[in-house]
Amino acid sequence: MATRHRLVITGEEHSVVFDDAAGTVAIDDGEPLGLDAAGAVPGVFTLLIEGRPRRAYVSRRGNGFEVIVEGRRFLVGPAAAGGRARAGLGGKDRPGEVTAPLAGVVIEVRVAVGDHVEAGQALLVIEAMKMQNELQAPVAGTVTATHCQAGGRVEQGALVLEYEPDAG
Amino acid sequence: MFKRILLANRGEIALRVQRTCRELGIETVAVYSEPDRHQLHVRDADLAVPIGPGPSSESYLVIDKIIDAARRTGAEAIHPGYGFLSENPRFADACETAGIAFIGPPAAAMRALGDKVSARKLMEQAGVPVVPGANDIDPSDLARARAEAERIGFPLLVKAAAGGGGRGIRVVERLDDLEAAMRASGAEAASSFGDATIFLERYIQRSRHVEVQIMADAHGEVRAYGERECSVQRRHQKLTEEAPSVAVDAALRRRMCDAAIAAARSCGYRNAGTVEFLLDDRGEFYFLEVNARLQVEHPVTELVYGVDLVRQQLLVAAGEPLPPHTRPLEPYGWAIEARINGEDPYQNFMPSVGLVTQVEAPLGPGTRFDTMLCDGLDVPVFYDSLLGKLIVWAETRELALRRMRRALLDLVIAGVETNIPFHLALLDHPDYVSGAVDTGWLEREFAMPDAGAGDPRAETALIAAALAASMTSAAANGATPAASTNEWVRTNRLRALEQRAGAGGGRGWRRGTGS
Known part of the structure; x- marks a missing residue:
């Protein structure tokens, strides 16, 4: 039985097809590669891809996975259909929403509901690990709601502000 | 030697100091902020004292809380680690007043070195090479500044005498720009540090950051453990360090170590410290500043000199002489x-x-x-x-x-x-x-290389994630009563149970189930 998965990694969508009978895997319908995933359980995978051992550390992250391979950490999410792409899973904010790109403490909220903002204007400042990070308006618009306050903590991907983009 | 010391720090450095203490049979007192309750240095301490909420201004930086914790637990000495209160002479004073040994340099040495201009003068007197420059310039005294600038040469740096963290620093490429830079730097210095005094320094381009580890006891022994190369920096933050430096040969090392020892002697330094130098491409070096504490990067020195610098800090703070070294002070490996x-x-x-x-x-x-x-x-x-x-x-x-x-x-x-x-x-x-x-x-x-296509690791990650996804959906589609409890949740529960029971001797179970 062949199973097909559509996944997003580093901002690009790819297909992965497992052919259990043939014992192969194909990426983006390319040449099938021999795959031995015997005994793989969540946690550490030791895969044999074309006979070469590859170690991957896999854990759940939201509706996707965190996978660490040779020092690099990837966030692999399901392809766009359904499910909202969050900052941190390679996706961008949905229009009208601003999410926290990192967890931290809100130092300052520079806008209030009803304010009109220009693209690139600073909306709020989040501090993490003694570094301040400014969140900017992606496009011009009017702030319709704020979901955080100075001194409060936000998690990565949390909705912090909503706005109505300017028409046109 | 001390029987019990307090660690006025957190994170890896608290753990580092604590490990040596545990080896030497010295009890440790950990202090911790609320979010640090479950840190390893708290777990491994003999006593632990909460000192307040997360922000360091309400916990690790509050002198009274630290001193109080030391008093209540009977700690004889405090190790400040790096950062936080480690280079604060008022903290060293407070320890002395409380009758607690501060594991670091005397407050007077910290004060002498903490002010950049006084440190410069001290080094000039001690014969330590400093970057050619001019001290104590009033930002309104343009005539003197011009004369000094022409003597020093361009490009040069205008710096705030009281500054720190890169504030109040301006690069001046030619004489015409001097006045504006002086005014800006002086104003920034006045508002940031309450002192508008500036100084000028030749701007040495393409220099290396090479520093020398020193250790001084109360019996007149001052020792230099060679250099560390710390030139790989991003926004003035070191990212990787090594010992020795490719740019330093045995003769240069001798000269730099002698200069560092002279620097330490000039201010009555004791305990561990680091003398930072700029090293230019002609092999000339200039005093930059002294870091009056144990450095983040001290382990590279420990490995090539075969020493435990924390142990030496403890010995020195307890008034004991530095142990004799058994082989020449040259880096090995x-x-x-x-x-x-x-x-x-x-x-x-x-x-x-x-x-x-x-x-x-x-x-x-x-x-x-x-x-x-x-x-x-x-x-x-x-x-x-x-x-x-x-x-x-x-x-x-x-x-x-x-x-x-x-x-x-x-x-x-x-x-x-x-x-x-x-x-x-x-x-x-x-x-x-x-x-x-x-x-x-x-x-x-x-x-950084391109994050996207072309990284072969992404292929493995993709296959692993797809495999995980198929396992998850297989579990979710199963008709068992636990259908909603997918493989991931069950595995995590199993893991939590095993950890709680301490079964399987730590981490082995992960690999064990996969074999």
Whole structure:
């Protein structure tokens, strides 16, 4: 039985097809590669891809996975259909929403509901690990709601502000 | 020797100091802020005292709370680590007043070195080379500044006498720009530090940051443990350090060590310290400043000199003489440190905090990992981004670089972004491999490889994620009563149970079930 998965990694969508009978895997319908995933359980995978051992550390992250391979950490999410792409899973904010790109403490909220903002204007400042990070308006618009306050903590991907983009 | 000391710090350095104490049979008192309750240095302490909420201004920086904790627990001495209160002379004074030994230099030495201009003058008198410059300039005294600037030559730096952290510094390329730079620097200095006094210094371009480790006891012995090369910096933050330096031969090392010893003697220095120098491309070196504490990067010195610097700090603070060294003070082999920070090198080094779900430390010959990390640690947002330091030692620099790559590949930190990919990319850069770097090199020459296509690791990650997805959906589609409890949840529960029961001797179960 062949199973097909559509996944997003580093901002690009790819297909992965497992052919259990043939014992192969194909990426983006390319040449099938021999795959031995015997005994793989969540946690550490030791895969044999074309006979070469590859170690991957896999854990759940939201509706996707965190996978660490040779020092690099990837966030692999399901392809766009359904499910909202969050900052941190390679996706961008949905229009009208601003999410926290990192967890931290809100130092300052520079806008209030009803304010009109220009693209690139600073909306709020989040501090993490003694570094301040400014969140900017992606496009011009009017702030319709704020979901955080100075001194409060936000998690990565949390909705912090909503706005109505300017028409046109 | 002390029977009990208090660690006025957190993270990997608290753990580092504590390990030596435990080896020497010295009891430790940990202090911790609320979010640090479950840190390893608290777990491994003999006594632990809460000192308030997360922000360091309400906990680790409050002198009275630390002194009070030491008094109540009967600690005879305080080790300040680095950062926080380590270079605060008022803290050293407070320890003295309370009758507690401060494991660091005397407050008077800190004060003499803390002011950049007084330190400069002190070094000039002691015969330590300083960057050609002019001290004590009133920002309104343009005539004198012009005369001095022409003597020093361009480009030069205008610096705030009382400054720090890069504030109040201006680069001046030609005489016409001097006045504006003086005015800006003086104004910034006045508003930031309450003192508008400035000084001028020749701007030495493409220099290395090379520093010498010193250790001084109360019996007149001042010792230098050679140099560390710390030129790979981003925004003045060191990212990797090594000992020795490719730019320093035995003769230059002797001269730099002698200068560092003279610097220490000039101010009655005691305990561990670091004398920072600029080293230019002609092999001339100039005094920069003294870091009056144990440095983050001290382990590379420990590895090539075969010493435990923390043990020596404790001995010196207890009034004992430094132990005699058994072989010449020359570095043996090569050591490199990689600072593992919680930041995303693919997103302009944006900080990353959160729950660390899994840690696997590299093992094997010549490999040391000083870290605060453990499975289940929630990295707090309040402190700096240093998660750990990976340090390797090998017979030669080339072998040490190879060992570093191997160790980085064996290091697994799940749950937060780290700069491990940065360190791996650094090892691919020919300038870094040959050691042809200066303090501006990283920002001038280095770029992270493309995060997207072309990284062969992405293929493995994709296959692993797809495999995990198929396992998850298989579990979710199953008709068992636990259908909603997918494989992941059950595995995590099993894991939690095993951890609680302490079964399986730690981490082995993960691999065991997969074999």
